[in-house]
Amino acid sequence: MAQHRAIAAVSLTLRDILREAYPGSGLGSSLNAELYQTKDFSEPMKEGIALFLWRMAPNGNRRNPGVRTDALGRRFRPSLPVDLTYLLVPFAEDADRQQRLFGWMLRTVDDIGPLLASRLNDAVPDGGVFRDEEAVELVLDSLPVADHLTLWDRIKTMPLFANYLVRMLMIDSTAEIIEAPLVVERAFEMGVLK
Numbered sequence: 001m002a003q004h005r006a007i008a009a010v011s012l013t014l015r016d017i018l019r020e021a022y023p024g025s026g027l028g029s030s031l032n033a034e035l036y037q038t039k040d041f042s043e044p045m046k047e048g049i050a051l052f053l054w055r056m057a058p059n060g061n062r063r064n065p066g067v068r069t070d071a072l073g074r075r076f077r078p079s080l081p082v083d084l085t086y087l088l089v090p091f092a093e094d095a096d097r098q099q100r101l102f103g104w105m106l107r108t109v110d111d112i113g114p115l116l117a118s119r120l121n122d123a124v125p126d127g128g129v130f131r132d133e134e135a136v137e138l139v140l141d142s143l144p145v146a147d148h149l150t151l152w153d154r155i156k157t158m159p160l161f162a163n164y165l166v167r168m169l170m171i172d173s174t175a176e177i178i179e180a181p182l183v184v185e186r187a188f189e190m191g192v193l194k
Contacts, residue, residue, distance in 0.1 A: 002079075002130045003172050007053070010084060010136060010166055011035050012123035013115055014051055021108045027100060036089070044159070047092045049105055054151070055085035059168050068172060077173035084166040085141070087151075089159050102160055109164065112138060134170070141165040 002009075015033045022031035032048030034040075044050065059081035068076045090105055092098035114137050117130035143151075143163040 002134055002170055003174060005124060005129045006120075006169055006171055007056075007084065009120045009124045009129045010115065010169065011051060011053055011086075013120050014086070014088075014109075014138075016123055017112055017119075018049055018051075018105065018108060022104075025104050025108075027104055041159075044089075045091050047097070047101075048090075049101070050087075050089040050091065052087040052089060053084060054087055057083045057085070059083050061168065067177060075177040075179075077175045077177060079170040079172045082169050082171060084169060086164045086166065087161045088164060089161040091159065098160060102162070106140070106162055109138065109162075110140065114138070115166075136169050137167045139165050139167065 012035075015035060018033040019031050022033075023029055032045055034045065034048060034050055036050040036052040038052075038054075040050065041052075061081070066078055068079055070076065088105055088109065090098050090101040092101055114135040117132050117134045120130050120134075120136070121127040141163050
C-alpha cells in the first residue's frame with residue numbers, strides 16, 4: 001500500500017521528528033527543520049536543519065520481489081524496493097552553535113530506530129500510505145569520495161552534513177494483474193460461409 005506518496009511520507013516524518021524532539025534539547029524552544037531542494041542551498045536558512053533527499057537507488061537485496069496479493073486476494077505487479085539517501089545539514093550563525101546542533105541531530109536521528117507505519121502515516125494529511133506491518137530502516141551511512149566531489153560541484157559551498165540511508169522502501173504498484181481463465185476447448189467453424 002506504500003505507493004508513490006511513501007517518499008514524501010518518509011521526508012515529512014523525519015522533519016516532524018526533529019521538530020518535536022528539539023524543545024527538550026536545551027538548545028532552544030523551536031527548530032527550523034525544512035525539506036530542501038538543490039536551489040535552496042544558494043540562500044540557506046540562518047539556523048536550523050535542512051533535509052535534502054539527493055539520491056534514490058534500487059535496493060539490491062530483493063531483486064525479484066514477486067507478485068503482491070492484498071487482503072481481498074487481488075494480485076498486483078511487484079513492489080519496487082528502493083533506498084533513499086538524505087543529507088541532513090545543520091545551519092547556524094557560528095561554528096560552536098552549528099556543531100552543537102550537529103551533535104544533537106546525530107543523537108536524535110540515531111534514537112529514532114525504525115520508522116514504523118503508524119508514525120509514517122501520521123506525517124501525511126490523508127494518511128493510509130503504509131500498511132500496519134510496514135516499516136523502513138534509517139541508518140547513518142558513509143559517503144564515498146566520488147559522491148563528495150559530485151555534491152561539491154552541485155552545492156558550491158559545502159556545509160557540514162550527515163548522510164543517512166533509508167533502506168528498503170517498498171513502493172507498491174496499483175496495476176492489478178487480471179488473469180482470464182485457462183482455455184480448455186477451442187471451437188473452429190471450418191468451411192462455413194456467412
